[in-house]
Amino acid sequence: MNNRDLLDLCFRNLFRRRARTLLAVIGVVVGTCAIVVMMSIGYGLTANFQEQIESYGNLHLIQVSSNGNNGVANQDDLKGIINDKTLKTMSEIKGVDAVTPIISEYMTVAVGKKVTQTEFVGIDADVLEKFNYEVSEGRMLKATDKNGVLFGNNVPMWFYNPNKNDWSEEPEKVVGEKLVITADWEYGMKKKSSDSDKIQYPEFKGKGIGVLAAENDESAYRVYMNMADLEEIIAANKKARKDNSSSTNSRLGKTYDQAWVYVGEIADVEDVIKVLKEDMGYYTYSPTDWLNAMQDTANMIQAVLGGIGGISLFVAALGITNTMIMSIYERTKEIGVMKVIGANLKDIRKMFLIEAGLIGFGGGVIGLILSYLISFLMNTVLINVMGSFLSELGGYGSSVSIIPWYVALGALAFATFVGVAAGYGPARRAMNLSALESLRNE
Amino acid sequence: MKQETTAQGKPLIRVEHVRKVYRMGEEKVVALDDVSLSIYKGEIVCFLGTSGSGKSTFLNMVAGLEKPTRGEIYIGDIPIHKLDEERVTLFRQKNIGFIFQAYHLLPMLTALENVSLPLIFRGVDKKQREKTARAMMKAVGLEGYEKRKPSQMSGGQQQRVGIARALVGTPKIIFADEPTGNLDSNTTREVMQLIVDQVKSHGQTLILVTHDRTIADYADKVVTIQDGNIIKIQQNTSDVESTLNEN
Numbered sequence: 001m002n003n004r005d006l007l008d009l010c011f012r013n014l015f016r017r018r019a020r021t022l023l024a025v026i027g028v029v030v031g032t033c034a035i036v037v038m039m040s041i042g043y044g045l046t047a048n049f050q051e052q053i054e055s056y057g058n059l060h061l062i063q064v065s066s067n068g069n070n071g072v073a074n075q076d077d078l079k080g081i082i083n084d085k086t087l088k089t090m091s092e093i094k095g096v097d098a099v100t101p102i103i104s105e106y107m108t109v110a111v112g113k114k115v116t117q118t119e120f121v122g123i124d125a126d127v128l129e130k131f132n133y134e135v136s137e138g139r140m141l142k143a144t145d146k147n148g149v150l151f152g153n154n155v156p157m158w159f160y161n162p163n164k165n166d167w168s169e170e171p172e173k174v175v176g177e178k179l180v181i182t183a184d185w186e187y188g189m190k191k192k193s194s195d196s197d198k199i200q201y202p203e204f205k206g207k208g209i210g211v212l213a214a215e216n217d218e219s220a221y222r223v224y225m226n227m228a229d230l231e232e233i234i235a236a237n238k239k240a241r242k243d244n245s246s247s248t249n250s251r252l253g254k255t256y257d258q259a260w261v262y263v264g265e266i267a268d269v270e271d272v273i274k275v276l277k278e279d280m281g282y283y284t285y286s287p288t289d290w291l292n293a294m295q296d297t298a299n300m301i302q303a304v305l306g307g308i309g310g311i312s313l314f315v316a317a318l319g320i321t322n323t324m325i326m327s328i329y330e331r332t333k334e335i336g337v338m339k340v341i342g343a344n345l346k347d348i349r350k351m352f353l354i355e356a357g358l359i360g361f362g363g364g365v366i367g368l369i370l371s372y373l374i375s376f377l378m379n380t381v382l383i384n385v386m387g388s389f390l391s392e393l394g395g396y397g398s399s400v401s402i403i404p405w406y407v408a409l410g411a412l413a414f415a416t417f418v419g420v421a422a423g424y425g426p427a428r429r430a431m432n433l434s435a436l437e438s439l440r441n442e
Numbered sequence: 443m444k445q446e447t448t449a450q451g452k453p454l455i456r457v458e459h460v461r462k463v464y465r466m467g468e469e470k471v472v473a474l475d476d477v478s479l480s481i482y483k484g485e486i487v488c489f490l491g492t493s494g495s496g497k498s499t500f501l502n503m504v505a506g507l508e509k510p511t512r513g514e515i516y517i518g519d520i521p522i523h524k525l526d527e528e529r530v531t532l533f534r535q536k537n538i539g540f541i542f543q544a545y546h547l548l549p550m551l552t553a554l555e556n557v558s559l560p561l562i563f564r565g566v567d568k569k570q571r572e573k574t575a576r577a578m579m580k581a582v583g584l585e586g587y588e589k590r591k592p593s594q595m596s597g598g599q600q601q602r603v604g605i606a607r608a609l610v611g612t613p614k615i616i617f618a619d620e621p622t623g624n625l626d627s628n629t630t631r632e633v634m635q636l637i638v639d640q641v642k643s644h645g646q647t648l649i650l651v652t653h654d655r656t657i658a659d660y661a662d663k664v665v666t667i668q669d670g671n672i673i674k675i676q677q678n679t680s681d682v683e684s685t686l687n688e689n
């Protein structure tokens with residue numbers, strides 16, 4: 001028998017007993033719906049957790065701090081020390097895309113009459129782009145930009161006139177503007193404190209290069225400069241403060257307090273942190289520290305919800321088996337006739353398997369459509385009605401229920417598989433039915 | 443037991459010392475005792491006997507639907523008694539047509555589809571098999587009934603569909619177990635004439651089982667069975683027409 005005829009025959013058999021077929025299909029619809037909707041809530045929760053954590057910072061970024069033991073430890077122990085040699089070692093860890101040492105200084109930046117105080121971060125301009133930052137205005141920082149300043153997305157909004165009380169909402173135009181950079185907190189004020197011991201910090205001329213695109217992390221609250229430029233400024237500030245400590249050490253070369261490590265795949269972050277902490281002796285900070293605990297919770301909730309769905313699909317499988325067995329009793333004589341006039345045994349088995357599979361597949365398709373509908377309603381109607389309740393469940397983000405395409409496909413495949421599996425026993429029974437026996441009982 | 447009078451070379455069907463015993467708990471039922479018989483190509487053979495004499499058992503064993511307790515059955519050179527179910531089904535698909543007393547049409551299929559069924563099982567494509575099936579329906583006088591469901595047809599019409607189904611694949615052998623058992627006498631005559639005409643015109647071999655003596659008149663050879671044994675084999679000398687006139 002060719003497949004088209006087989007399929008045609010199966011459809012007719014199913015449509016012959018519409019009510020009963022429908023009942024079996026409804027079972028699968030409910031089962032599929034239960035699994036998909038339950039899992040979609042789990043995925044919604046996970047996505048919300050992720051959103052929440054991303055707001056804590058860039059998930060790809062690990063901030064590394066030295067252990068503060070520069071020069072104290074024995075001769076060739078580089079544990080916990082950030083210098084050129086260990087930076088290279090970091091960049092060679094599997095999964096690491098880029099590494100840069102970080103220096104920072106909290107200073108005032110002024111454009112025209114307006115000022116703001118912010119953290120200046122000195123960075124290697126060549127690796128900045130590797131950290132996946134993009135500009136929304138102007139351009140990226142280049143190594144040749146002498147005293148060029150790249151602004152975090154929120155910084156331009158914070159400029160104010162120190163002599164007036166006007167906090168405008170409008171972000172200050174900084175790209176292409178001349179800037180003044182100084183550690184003097186009172187820069188631009190007409191009325192300065194009268195303290196005579198006040199340190200006389202130098203003022204530096206700078207230039208606005210660009211503004212970073214909005215990122216939901218701390219990069220939005222900083223400004224960036226070339227490492228070498230910021231080093232000069234810091235050195236001058238130290239001199240003004242009469243501070244003699246040096247970050248250069250004869251044995252270790254130049255050392256840094258901090259470095260950033262960028263990991264391409266979020267999945268690798270955990271492993272990289274482990275190497276940095278346990279093998280290399282650094283302190284690390286990454287938003288993924290939070291993620292794991294939350295992920296565990298989300299996984300558990302999802303497993304429980306998915307399990308409930310699974311049980312209902314199992315019940316649906318019993319429904320299919322029952323339908324097929326009833327169908328065999330009813331069609332015993334037909335099966336006998338088909339065998340006597342020459343239907344291949346395998347075709348008879350296939351017929352029942354396909355019928356059961358079709359119930360599973362059909363139920364799966366309808367179940368999926370219904371799931372998407374329910375998911376849509378949950379994300380639109382329910383989210384408003386039950387807003388506060390959902391936020392307690394971790395409904396921080398924009399959607400309660402998310403159905404990834406692979407869950408949809410997987411559920412469909414599973415429903416079909418359940419159908420075929422449920423039909424397997426009955427199909428064998430039909431195949432092994434004695435043709436004579438089935439014709440005799442009239 | 444009488445020996446056949448006309449041996450036409452090698453027999454098509456050879457049944458040798460076949461015995462069939464059914465066991466029902468403690469009790470044994472000997473359905474066939476010891477049956478040997480040869481059937482030749484193109485013959486119309488009628489098995490005549492009272493109910494329970496073992497006719498259907500004989501037919502079913504030759505068709506490979508059940509295995510003899512003892513003895514051998516050959517169709518051509520093929521040992522039917524030895525084939526497993528899968529092979530014997532395939533053999534039936536290619537070589538055997540079946541006509542049932544209760545017609546046994548599939549209710550969800552139209553007349554045309556019922557007739558096409560053996561071709562569907564063989565995997566013949568739709569266009570070709572419908573052409574063949576239409577021609578077959580015309581041959582049994584059911585032109586115009588192609589789209590009817592079995593439930594919308596009379597017994598005689600249903601049996602014509604059954605006959606068309608049995609013949610559509612031009613099998614070598616056709617088995618008919620009480621084909622007119624459910625029909626009135628007029629329809630019986632029409633249906634029997636149809637079967638015999640079709641079988642004769644294609645040179646097919648027909649094995650017919652009945653308890654009705656008048657049906658035996660359509661056969662070339664009448665085998666009388668009693669209590670699981672052949673008690674008489676009779677060659678019909680008169681042709682069918684003259685037999686009919688005598689009735």
Ligand SMILES: Nc1ncnc2c1ncn2[C@@H]1O[C@H](COP(=O)(O)OP(=O)(O)O)[C@@H](O)[C@H]1O
Pocket residue numbers: 464465466471472473491492493494495496497498499500
């Ligand atoms: N499956 C079976 N189990 C037990 N006894 C059977 C079975 N089939 C047939 N018989 C018995 O075998 C004998 C012959 O039956 P059968 O060949 O059907 O007779 P006929 O077709 O001539 O009426 C009967 O006594 C019947 O009861």
Ligand SMILES: [Mg+2]
Pocket residue numbers: 497498499619
């Ligand atoms: Mg019988």
